[in-house]
Amino acid sequence: MPKRYTHFSIEERREISRLRSQGASIRQIAADLDRSPSSVSRELRRNRSKVDGYRAEYAQQQSRARRWKASKLDRDPELRRAVLKRLKQGWSPQQVCGRLAQERGRKVISHESIYRFIYAQIARHNDYSWRHYLPRAKSKRGFRGRKGGSAASFISRRRPIAERPEEAGDRTVPGHWEADLMMFSKYGQAVLTLHERYSRLLIAVRPPNKGAQLIAEAMHAILEPLPQDWRRTVTFDNGTEFAYHYQLHELGIETFFCDTYSPWQKGGVENAIGRMRRTLPRKTDLATLTEANFTEVVREYNHTPRKCLGYKTPAEMFLREPLQLQCESTSQPPLG
Numbered sequence: 001m002p003k004r005y006t007h008f009s010i011e012e013r014r015e016i017s018r019l020r021s022q023g024a025s026i027r028q029i030a031a032d033l034d035r036s037p038s039s040v041s042r043e044l045r046r047n048r049s050k051v052d053g054y055r056a057e058y059a060q061q062q063s064r065a066r067r068w069k070a071s072k073l074d075r076d077p078e079l080r081r082a083v084l085k086r087l088k089q090g091w092s093p094q095q096v097c098g099r100l101a102q103e104r105g106r107k108v109i110s111h112e113s114i115y116r117f118i119y120a121q122i123a124r125h126n127d128y129s130w131r132h133y134l135p136r137a138k139s140k141r142g143f144r145g146r147k148g149g150s151a152a153s154f155i156s157r158r159r160p161i162a163e164r165p166e167e168a169g170d171r172t173v174p175g176h177w178e179a180d181l182m183m184f185s186k187y188g189q190a191v192l193t194l195h196e197r198y199s200r201l202l203i204a205v206r207p208p209n210k211g212a213q214l215i216a217e218a219m220h221a222i223l224e225p226l227p228q229d230w231r232r233t234v235t236f237d238n239g240t241e242f243a244y245h246y247q248l249h250e251l252g253i254e255t256f257f258c259d260t261y262s263p264w265q266k267g268g269v270e271n272a273i274g275r276m277r278r279t280l281p282r283k284t285d286l287a288t289l290t291e292a293n294f295t296e297v298v299r300e301y302n303h304t305p306r307k308c309l310g311y312k313t314p315a316e317m318f319l320r321e322p323l324q325l326q327c328e329s330t331s332q333p334p335l336g
Contacts, residue, residue: 007063008035008043013056016043020054072109073117083114087133090278091304093118098311135278155257157246161235161265164256168233174198175232178269179219181210181241182276189286192218193276194234195269199317200306202272204298206286216244224251235266275301 008016012033019029026044030037046066047059073080086096093114100108121130122139131139168176174196182191182204190210194203203222207214223231233254236242245255258265279297280289302318305311 008039008059010056010060013043013047013059016040017054017056017059020044071117071120072113079109083109084133087114089304090135090275090300092135094307095305095311098307099305102305102311135275137278154240155238155243155245157255158238159254159256161256161258164233164235164254168197168235171197173232175226175228175230177223177231177234178266179234179236179242180263180266180269180273181215181239182273182280183282184280184286185283186285186287191276191280191286193269193273194219194222195272196230196314196318197268200268200272200309200314201318202276202298202301202314204276204294206294210241212241212243215241216247220247220251223248223253228252237263237266272301275304 012035015033016029019032024032026040027037029035030040033040043059044054047062048054049058052058073083082100083096086099087093091099093111096114097107097109097111115134118130118133119139122128128139131137167173176197178195178197180193180195182193184190188209190207192205192207192215195201196203205218205222207218219234223234231251231253233256234245234248235256235258236245237258238260242257245257248255263270276297279300286294302315303313305313309317
């Protein structure tokens with residue numbers, strides 16, 4: 001069995017530097033380190049400084065630099081352009097690598113490689129503009145906690161999520177929705193979002209305010225045109241803007257509410273709002289956003305591939321069903 005080669009450690013290099021400065025020969029150093037003379041000779045030849053001779057720290061740096069290989073995105077310009085193009089469109093690294101694998105019939109790159117490439121550019125060039133290629137535009141990875149409140153006691157006819165049919169939880173049957181308001185910094189501005197759990201389709205409208213009656217009428221207008229099989233249940237958080245939820249009952253829709261302080265129980269719409277924030281951050285002034293631009297934001301969401309859908313898009317999943325609705329523009333005109 002051939003002998004396994006191992007690189008010199010920093011401790012061994014310090015010993016080589018010490019012995020060499022004392023005038024020891026290559027064979028003496030090799031015997032002291034239990035290494036072959038040829039290995040010591042090669043180490044002194046390849047990693048010495050032309051100015052200061054052999055120094056352990058310099059030799060260590062040279063060795064690491066020689067072994068370093070650029071990332072796949074550094075070595076493949078065509079792949080780099082394809083990845084960065086999709087990142088610019090707001091896709092996550094996971095969506096990018098999943099869609100590339102689907103298009104090319106094989107795994108092309110991992111999402112971790114994309115993340116490492118972006119963070120390496122930030123570290124190497126001290127250029128924080130690279131963070132804008134990532135969905136949350138963060139220069140460091142991790143999540144920040146959020147705080148919230150509840151007003152469940154003010155909602156009449158409130159049914160807890162524990163009573164919701166089991167089929168709503170496993171996402172195998174269409175027609176189960178989650179609703180929430182996407183709030184903005186400017187007082188009174190909000191977007192009502194309805195997220196369908198089976199297809200992950202998002203429908204969004206811009207009500208002039210978040211009054212409970214207005215919100216109930218908006219949801220009624222959105223859901224009424226759908227076939228009965230596509231309007232079974234809606235799940236809300238405990239915001240008072242959904243206090244008139246029971247007006248949906250006349251459409252044959254059952255309504256349920258998350259437990260207090262548990263918005264994660266309607267994680268689909270929470271995730272959808274997080275994705276929408278990439279193009280509509282909280283500081284956005286909705287008054288400056290045209291209806292065409294708003295519709296395009298929603299259309300782009302519904303045409304972005306999702307890992308949970310096998311890298312199909314919500315629009316593709318929605319169109320698989322016998323509906324006459326169009327997913328190209330799922331946003332509704334503003335109410336008022």
